[in-house]
Amino acid sequence: MERSPIVGLLALQGDFDAHRKALAERGVESVEIRVPSDLDGVAGLVLPGGESTTMLKLMEGTGLDSRLGDLIRGGLPVLATCAGVILVAREVRHPAQRSLRLLDIVVERNAYGRQIDSAVVDLEVADGDDLGSTTLEGVFIRAPRVTEVGEGVHVLARRGGDPVLLRQGRFLAATFHPELSPGSPVIDLFLRSIRNGSANRGERT
């Protein structure tokens, strides 16, 4: 029998444990990533929610950012949520912040307001075939807003017109927290992209 893939969870700070649980509920093992050598052998990568400024500081001087960049550019399947999306965006505004520039989008931080404006929202699914579901819940917590989307980036879901779930090849990005929604199809889509070698359209098991 084929060995189940192991997913790496960036575990510098944030809700990586919520991601671990979401994967474990689907029978998928994960490993916490804090130094570059932790990345050896992972079949996919989760960039969790949390504080992007904190994660950036903790990456400084570790070589983790360049190793992550190499792997992601090489096609490693990725699921980035909330702060994870801020880490990898081409450009970050409000306030401007350094980023790894791996995903061709521009994001504005804390764009929906402070915690008092955080909410659970029913999203508009833009590509149900790709997502594998026609309905989707989004848990938004001090979420960033995607303000510009590059040509190679496909929008799977929106909130009031704003893109909130995006795919660039095998890179999935959610400005909300699918790991906090029981049975979220976003996590299933991520796992299909690991198992199938690509995030092909409309594949279901």
Next chain:
Amino acid sequence: MDFKSPEFRVKVGLAEMLKGGVIMDVTDASQAKIAEDAGAAAVMALERVPADIRAEGGVARMAAIDKIEGIMRTVSVPVMAKCRIGHPAEALVLQALGVDFIDESEVLTPADEENHVWKHDFKVPFVCGCRNLGEALRRIGEGAAMMRTKGEAGSGNIVEAVRHLRAVRSEIRRLGTLDPTELVPAAKELQAPLELVEYIAREGKLPVPNFAAGGVATPADAALCMMLGAESVFVGSGIFKSEDPSRRAKAIVHAVTHWQDPAALLEASRGLEGAMRGLDVGKLTPEEMLSRRGW
């Protein structure tokens, strides 16, 4: 209690985002900037750090609004602020101001010696202190979305934090060994809602994240809290009462991320100047123990 309501999930969700991070006490915008630059996952606005409240005495209240606003304008990480135990009016003011989390804190002078704030009525999430599992469950029953063990704030001494973390952990373990009948007297003994006692027995953990606070002065103190099951660490006087706040703040952030890695802990501990002097909490009278406020 409905842990699955959208309102409660969003409150606990922010607590989830703060895991594995350090929440630092700050009294003004310049300290907040130092904290954020050092990698704080959030900052806590208060009028005086606990060591100063302890030394100066007087009534400690919610921080001045202008100070909190200045902090909110300066940093992009979440801003928490403290209200007095049992003072819902201070909490309403903080909610109207838009702080991201309210700490109903024993560090401030209690406004009500019987009752805590009924936190379900608020849209903003609350964190509360606890010394044991019963206290944690009472606060969660009132709507707290995050717990922190109290430790002894402003003491620079980790002994009380260790005591409280161990108490919560061992009481959780004990409930796991009881049968349903025995959970009823356990709830009576803990003075906690039966429903929450049953939840703990079933799940083996609190329904909200549990962080540590009170007495963290060094990177190794922070790592010790993580070893004892804390999911994140609050640092109060330990940073801005030390001789090297910025460097110490960074070191504590690194220690919380890498608490399982002794070489990284050694690196974080190297080259620090004097930690805050600290107190022998055994010499404090019960009235001087901040952790005894609230119940």
